Amino acid sequence: MHLLIGNKVYSSWSLRPWIVMRAKGIAFDETLLPLRMPDTTERIKQHSPTGKVPCLVDGDVTVWESLAIMEYVAEKFPEKVIWPRDAVARAHARSVATEMHSGFMALRKHCPMVITQRFAAKPLPDDVQADVARIAAIWNEARARFGKDSREPFLYGGFTAADGMYVPVVTRLQTYSISVDPVSRAYMDAVLAHPAYREWLDGAIAEPWTLAQNETETLIEDLRAKN
Ligand SMILES: N[C@@H](CCC(=O)N[C@@H](CS)C(=O)NCC(=O)O)C(=O)O
Structure with missing residues (x-):
């Protein structure tokens, strides 16, 4: 493939x-x-x-x-159990994955992915804050209902497609220093420590097309204006 x-x-x-x-x-x-x-x-x-x-x-x-x-x-x-085996968990996982695929436009527009960068926290517009609150609610609910009895730290225990959908959400919250509750923070830390994520990040750091910080800020402004 x-x-x-x-x-x-x-x-x-x-x-x-x-x-x-x-x-x-x-x-x-x-x-x-x-x-x-x-x-x-x-x-x-x-x-x-x-x-x-x-x-x-x-x-x-x-x-x-x-x-x-x-x-x-x-x-x-x-x-490979890409979706949770349990039908109830799987229905929930597909719901939150598609919610991400079609939503959170305010966060996506305001905080484009620039995985190698870290910006200081700034006040967020209300619509972005509402997206962050909804995302934190999804993560808390998934962990409490489906993940808590697992030894693994992802939404449904082991890593699934739903986690895959939210990895770039995790990186955005990290890049723009957006605060979240402790359950969400622990989930973010688990995602950021995943060996597959570290491999992607190493690849990103090594890319020759990466823009300098000031050019990155211009790009972000440009993306916010366009989207
Ligand atoms: N809904 C699509 C979105 C794909 C998408 O927008 N990809 C961007 C990159 S993240 C792209 O290819 N943009 C084309 C370009 O920038 O020329 C999906 O889920 O795969």
């Missing part, structure tokens, strides 16, 4: 299926296409019909959209 991804510093959607596949020990090759280059769309469109990453190619099968890629590998490798 071959996964097409964008820059590890910026491409939050690429990180989601990448980390699920890596955390679950699923073998794949990756090709990284730097975003925001003159030929980016043209190069991605050679593989992905939307011109966006991530995109998974498995022989004759092409799967685009991060969540569809997770579903594809979940079907292909049922033994």
